[in-house]
Amino acid sequence: MTYTTQSQIPALAGVGYKPQHLKDIQADSGSVKWLEIHAENYMMDGGPPIAQLRHLRDQFPISCHGVGLSIGGELPLDVNHLARLKKLVDWLQPGLFSEHLAWSTHDNGFLNDLLPLPYNAASVTRVANHVDQLQNAIGRQMLLENPSAYVAFTATTMDEIDFLTEIVKRTGCGLLLDVNNVFVSGTNQEYSPEEYIERFPVEHIGELHLGGHAVDSDDHGAPLLIDSHDHPVVDPVWELYDRVLARTGPLPTLVEWDNDIPDWAVLESEARHATAALGRAT
Amino acid sequence: MKLSDFAPALLDSAKPTPDGVVDPQGRPAGKRFDVYRNNVVHSLSEALTAAYPVVEKLVGPKFFKAMANVFVRQFPPRSPLMFLFAPELPSFLESFPPVANLPYLPDVARLELYRRQAYNAADALPIDGAVLAVASPEQLMGARLTLHPTMRILQSNYPVFSIWQNNSETAQVILPSGGQDILIARPEAELQMRTLPAGGADFLKALQDNQPLAQAAEIGAKTDGFDLTENIGGILASQILIKTTLEGI
Numbered sequence: 116m117t118y119t120t121q122s123q124i125p126a127l128a129g130v131g132y133k134p135q136h137l138k139d140i141q142a143d144s145g146s147v148k149w150l151e152i153h154a155e156n157y158m159m160d161g162g163p164p165i166a167q168l169r170h171l172r173d174q175f176p177i178s179c180h181g182v183g184l185s186i187g188g189e190l191p192l193d194v195n196h197l198a199r200l201k202k203l204v205d206w207l208q209p210g211l212f213s214e215h216l217a218w219s220t221h222d223n224g225f226l227n228d229l230l231p232l233p234y235n236a237a238s239v240t241r242v243a244n245h246v247d248q249l250q251n252a253i254g255r256q257m258l259l260e261n262p263s264a265y266v267a268f269t270a271t272t273m274d275e276i277d278f279l280t281e282i283v284k285r286t287g288c289g290l291l292l293d294v295n296n297v298f299v300s301g302t303n304q305e306y307s308p309e310e311y312i313e314r315f316p317v318e319h320i321g322e323l324h325l326g327g328h329a330v331d332s333d334d335h336g337a338p339l340l341i342d343s344h345d346h347p348v349v350d351p352v353w354e355l356y357d358r359v360l361a362r363t364g365p366l367p368t369l370v371e372w373d374n375d376i377p378d379w380a381v382l383e384s385e386a387r388h389a390t391a392a393l394g395r396a397t
Numbered sequence: 398m399k400l401s402d403f404a405p406a407l408l409d410s411a412k413p414t415p416d417g418v419v420d421p422q423g424r425p426a427g428k429r430f431d432v433y434r435n436n437v438v439h440s441l442s443e444a445l446t447a448a449y450p451v452v453e454k455l456v457g458p459k460f461f462k463a464m465a466n467v468f469v470r471q472f473p474p475r476s477p478l479m480f481l482f483a484p485e486l487p488s489f490l491e492s493f494p495p496v497a498n499l500p501y502l503p504d505v506a507r508l509e510l511y512r513r514q515a516y517n518a519a520d521a522l523p524i525d526g527a528v529l530a531v532a533s534p535e536q537l538m539g540a541r542l543t544l545h546p547t548m549r550i551l552q553s554n555y556p557v558f559s560i561w562q563n564n565s566e567t568a569q570v571i572l573p574s575g576g577q578d579i580l581i582a583r584p585e586a587e588l589q590m591r592t593l594p595a596g597g598a599d600f601l602k603a604l605q606d607n608q609p610l611a612q613a614a615e616i617g618a619k620t621d622g623f624d625l626t627e628n629i630g631g632i633l634a635s636q637i638l639i640k641t642t643l644e645g646i
Binding site: 156159162163164166182189193220221222227232266270303331337339 | 401476
């Protein structure tokens with residue numbers, strides 16, 4: 116089946132929605148023109164979060180970001196979870212739907228983290244089947260997000276861009292390019308983030324992510340960046356973002372901040388920074 | 398490398414870094430793999446803290462974190478719906494030796510669990526009680542009352558509602574002696590909690606099991622001091638009545 120990208124999300128700045136910002140957002144959302152929610156936070160039977168979201172979607176374009184399907188996992192996808200995603204997408208009608216090239220569930224349960232996988236012929240087939248299954252379940256195109264990774268695998272035989280390109284070719288999915296993840300993985304895996312951006316199949320990008328990371332080092336003293344979403348976006352990531360926009364023109368851009376969540380003004384100023392870059396790209 | 402080697406090592410720090418997980422130069426990943434171990438245990442511990450803030454306050458953040466390190470390895474989430482995480486904590490605390498001197502702690506955890514369940518349960522509109530007032534005594538005693546889907550009942554040998562109040566952002570209360578039966582519900586947007594009078598918990602549970610009012614009253618009356626009028630008044634005051642078989646009378 117083929118799906119067309121029908122984004123109702125404007126090529127402007129959005130942020131990851133946090134309930135503690137609700138009042139500020141409704142008073143004055145500033146440069147924030149759309150919101151992204153994590154699908155799994157809205158799968159309960161009822162209650163205030165769902166009521167809030169029903170209200171918010173009348174005021175803002177909403178994008179839906181899944182964090183729990185485990186598309187990169189070795190286990191079959193959880194059909195109950197696919198049904199929950201369909202139910203949410205059916206009533207919310209989000210402007211975009213995205214999930215991760217990562218896994219989170221195995222025999223010992225749900226591990227609440229986005230875990231890495233080796234890239235090879237077997238995993239490309241598995242991931243493509245999972246993406247097909249998801250797109251069939253929700254009846255629309257998904258965007259697949261490039262991950263942050265801290266380790267490499269001896270079982271890897273393909274590079275990430277070839278892997279993502281192959282998934283797009285086999286499934287017709289789109290891509291979510293997380294620019295911070297490019298910087299984090301490039302540093303951790305010792306490849307050039309700039310070259311990655313130059314090679315990326317930008318024609319398939321439906322959304323960009325920006326976020327902050329933490330800095331650590333590995334056993335040998337090499338820098339090890341952690342995708343912690345608890346800091347402002349750093350300058351080298353803003354520069355990479357400009358490089359992406361130079362290739363693509365303006366695209367919906369989300370600032371993620373999931374831990375040590377700051378005051379609304381801090382998050383809004385990150386969105387303003389993105390808005391300025393988007394303005395320069397037009 | 399199979400993910401079936403990767404996954405168990407995340408929760409068991411005694412297991413070595415899985416074979417085939419390396420740094421970009423092909424050396425064993427070591428600390429790089431530990432980032433995932435830390436992320437998993439840290440994020441689950443944070444989720445546990447968010448789910449059980451009053452338990453954390455009672456034992457202190459340092460103790461809670463150490464306990465969380467044990468708990469999350471033993472009971473990782475069974476689903477990606479993190480709002481359901483850790484229903485096992487109350488029973489875990491019952492058999493966790495370091496908290497044996499805090500016998501009320503498991504019920505405080507149960508109260509926090511029931512609050513979270515009530516918060517996320519299906520919405521339903523409460524009805525007013527006028528229909529009960531106009532029914533004849535016979536009609537009333539034969540009626541079945543449908544109570545709110547968010548309703549939870551906790552029966553404790555300890556005054557856990559008062560303990561909860563004294564350790565959350567509410568006014569301080571004098572701790573009563575003896576146990577408390579507690580009604581937790583979310584009739585509209587806000588969670589409501591109140592202590593139940595004698596026999597009230599059994600009465601509400603019988604109604605929840607779809608017993609007619611007369612039978613539920615009999616069950617309630619097994620406890621000395623049960624007062625049916627007071628308990629029906631409590632149902633109305635708590636806004637947990639959503640339907641009755643009296644409609645149309």
